[in-house]
Amino acid sequence: MSDYWEDRQGGIEGKDIRTAYERDYARVVHSASFRRLQAKTQVLGLGDSDFYRTRLTHSMEVSQIGEAIAKKLQRQTDQSDPILDHLPNPTLIRTICLAHDLGHPPFGHGGEIALNKCMTNHGGFEGNGQTLRIMAKLEPYHPDHGMNLTRRTLLGVLKYPASYETVNDASVYPKEVTGSVFKAYEYKPPKCYLDTEGDTIAWIKSGELASEWDMFASTKTSDRHKKTKFKALDTSIMELADDIAYGVHDLEDALSLKLFTQRQFASDMPEDKLARYLEQTKCTYDEFVTQLFSEDTHERKAAIGHLVGYFVNAIELHPDANGIGHPVLSANAVLPSDVAAELKVLKDFVYFDVIKATPVQQLEFKGQKIVTELFDTFMTDPERLLMPREFAKAKNLPMERVVCDYIAGMTDEYATKRYQQLFEPRVGSVFDRL
Numbered sequence: 001m002s003d004y005w006e007d008r009q010g011g012i013e014g015k016d017i018r019t020a021y022e023r024d025y026a027r028v029v030h031s032a033s034f035r036r037l038q039a040k041t042q043v044l045g046l047g048d049s050d051f052y053r054t055r056l057t058h059s060m061e062v063s064q065i066g067e068a069i070a071k072k073l074q075r076q077t078d079q080s081d082p083i084l085d086h087l088p089n090p091t092l093i094r095t096i097c098l099a100h101d102l103g104h105p106p107f108g109h110g111g112e113i114a115l116n117k118c119m120t121n122h123g124g125f126e127g128n129g130q131t132l133r134i135m136a137k138l139e140p141y142h143p144d145h146g147m148n149l150t151r152r153t154l155l156g157v158l159k160y161p162a163s164y165e166t167v168n169d170a171s172v173y174p175k176e177v178t179g180s181v182f183k184a185y186e187y188k189p190p191k192c193y194l195d196t197e198g199d200t201i202a203w204i205k206s207g208e209l210a211s212e213w214d215m216f217a218s219t220k221t222s223d224r225h226k227k228t229k230f231k232a233l234d235t236s237i238m239e240l241a242d243d244i245a246y247g248v249h250d251l252e253d254a255l256s257l258k259l260f261t262q263r264q265f266a267s268d269m270p271e272d273k274l275a276r277y278l279e280q281t282k283c284t285y286d287e288f289v290t291q292l293f294s295e296d297t298h299e300r301k302a303a304i305g306h307l308v309g310y311f312v313n314a315i316e317l318h319p320d321a322n323g324i325g326h327p328v329l330s331a332n333a334v335l336p337s338d339v340a341a342e343l344k345v346l347k348d349f350v351y352f353d354v355i356k357a358t359p360v361q362q363l364e365f366k367g368q369k370i371v372t373e374l375f376d377t378f379m380t381d382p383e384r385l386l387m388p389r390e391f392a393k394a395k396n397l398p399m400e401r402v403v404c405d406y407i408a409g410m411t412d413e414y415a416t417k418r419y420q421q422l423f424e425p426r427v428g429s430v431f432d433r434l
Helices: 020-029 032-039 055-076 082-086 090-099 108-118 127-138 151-157 195-205 207-216 233-256 262-268 271-281 285-292 297-314 337-355 358-380 388-395 399-408 412-423
Strands: 316-318 332-334
Touching: 020 090, 020 151, 032 055, 032 412, 055 090, 055 233, 055 297, 090 151, 090 233, 108 358, 108 399, 127 151, 127 195, 127 399, 151 195, 151 233, 195 207, 233 297, 233 332, 233 337, 262 285, 262 337, 271 285, 271 297, 271 337, 285 297, 297 337, 337 358, 358 399, 358 412, 388 399
Parallel strands: none
Antiparallel strands: 316 332
């Protein structure tokens, strides 16, 4: 079984004293895409403070939480239970969690929506799908297969096992797709992998997974695009870690920057919505809120740490959560419904009271406009405006996908400088090196 999961699409490249997953971990950490996350927006725009989280620090926290979840599941599983053989080891889950956001473009979801708008008639764009594309195609560790990672690592980052074409409903987009000023929700992409990665998916599902893949990749109808039904075991751990980091640590950033008041928090987060947490931790609601808003950083850190530990300790392993034969496709890490409801309350607060706040949305809109105008400009005269190494990629790819990959890989700062170089009269010189 280990040979199957540790197989690489481009083959094994020589002997190494490290395990297969240790090699995967090293390739992610040393990749350019991973380094760029330090200059990509998580929730708040870069440059306003040196405290809050970027995509890089967020990914590191997701990795730490993911490893804690995996170890917790291993400890609580009976040693005679066959499912124990299928749980991910710490290095594997760290790698999957560190890599989960590699494909997110500059300016957060504003950039993602902008690229999907630009690519509406050319195969679309979605951040999670771009993550797989980076790992399997774009990072130059192998001439054809990107980082050439193991099958299990690639399966773990596959949050949505259906193609763009399968889940995308083109009828939800406006008829006119011109201009750089538009409503973001109209171009929100479906959750999927990109059609360009069909060969990688065919390889991932070959062998042991082939007979059950169609069920695993099945979809359901939704209010806009279709949605996938299932996630693999490792993916479920990574997603819970991501949700906890989003609901708790991003809340910490907003608290530190005083983006909402204690009264606002108490109004949107009443005591009854955190009843189980307060009961389990033997903490009163007033004590909890006072700790969160304390001017003493160590008190706030203690409250944040207790929240993370509470959610991690509540996670359970459901061996047949998806009802699929293969344990890696069927088993999932799951939060009990009452605890999941508490995490959703925190996530909703971050979403509606922080992310949807007008100042944050204005920054996201600005990024959305920058990305759209960069794409349209490069497509107008790509040979003239693209770097030669980028233009050369059009020998094997449609130019739209070349430009999309180029912009998606930019940091917030690089995209801003490219925009200024192209559009601001007094900015830009032949001596500039971006």
